[in-house]
Amino acid sequence: MKKTEWFKDWFDTKYYHILYQDRNYDEAQMFMQHLISFLKLEKNSKILDLPCGRGRHSVFLSQLGYQVVGADLSENNITFAKQFESENLQFKVHDMRNPFQTKFDAIFNLFTSFGYFNDDETNIQVLQNLKDGLKENGVLVIDFMNVNFVKKSIVSEEIITKNDIDFHISREVDGNAIVKNIRFFADGREHFYTENIKFLPLETLKKYFRAVGLKLKHTFGSYLLDDFNIDNSSRLILILE
Ligand SMILES: C[S@@+](CC[C@H](N)C(=O)[O-])C[C@H]1O[C@@H](n2cnc3c(N)ncnc32)[C@H](O)[C@@H]1O
Known part of the structure; x- marks a missing residue:
């Protein structure tokens, strides 16, 4: 197993889903509701959930009426998620290291799905791809962990x-x-x-954002969108344009 490609193997196994089976769906939905009302996303907006895992956020967002694409590197995750496809919800296998072909009003990168690569260049390339996937005035949301906490x-x-x-x-x-x-x-x-998640404090992330021309608009510290506090917040939720 190549050390740098740990993310290809582990997330694609059935054991990953056994270990994390108690993942909180209510919390995920509550977070989406807070986020959507904060962003004031119009009902027919196109949202990319990347990476989407088995689609827990994508499914809920589609039920709220958005046009949703969920994409993930794991073929097993996407095969599972496809059972939920509908007129306004599609799933695709996609590696976030590659650019996405369509443009979106919003792209959500949720639940510590960033910093998977040891080298800065690849993490920055992912950000560039996310930025390039946004329509004009589109918004990018990154839900990362607060590494200091x-x-x-x-x-x-x-x-x-x-x-x-x-x-x-x-x-x-x-x-x-x-x-x-x-x-x-x-x-x-x-x-x-x-x-193996890169140790990325806010200051380092800000350098990444500058490198690709993303503007950090808001910083939250929890799924309730409380203010970010470097000592006490468990999450680091970033709203970028
Ligand atoms: C921590 S999970 C989060 C998934 C989802 N956002 C959620 O909250 O359930 C991270 C996901 O990233 C996917 N992933 C890992 N490397 C990827 C890559 N290079 N491109 C796209 N997806 C990737 C994994 O397959 C896994 O489903």
Whole structure:
């Protein structure tokens, strides 16, 4: 497994969805409602949810009446999400390192779906692609973690049991990355996966935004859109144009 391509392997497995099966759908929908009312997005707006995972935000946004495309690198995620397709909701396999061909009124990059690449160039290329996918006056939303808060509150070792699988999780943070190692025994063998998110404080992200000409308009610290506080906020939610 190539270290830099950890995101191709782990998210595409059934085990990822077993481990995170309690992901909070109500919270995701509540966040979308707050965001939509803050952005005042018109009903027929085109929204790209990239990456969309199995489509939890995309499905809800389509139910609110938006024209939604959900895109993700994981073929398994997209195959799963396609069961929800409708007149105003489509899913596609897409690598965010490549430009998207259509333009959107809004692009949502949600739930720590940024900073997957070790090198600044690739992360900046992703931002360039997101920017290029926006119509004039389009808005980009990035829902990232507050790395300063994560560093303070990290649980270095734990075992989480789901569907009779003991997931042994270890976490570490250094100045370059937030790394989660996941080890478990299932289906007759041992598995080992890694999540490796670049350590990106707001100041570094601002440099990225400047590099591609994105303007940071608002910064929030929670799914309720509370003000961002570098010490206490768990999320770093960025509204860009
Ligand atoms: C943490 S999940 C979040 C998914 C979704 N936004 C949600 O909240 O459920 C990250 C997603 O990024 C996708 N992903 C990883 N690398 C990608 C890439 N290079 N291009 C597009 N999607 C990617 C994974 O397959 C995974 O579904």
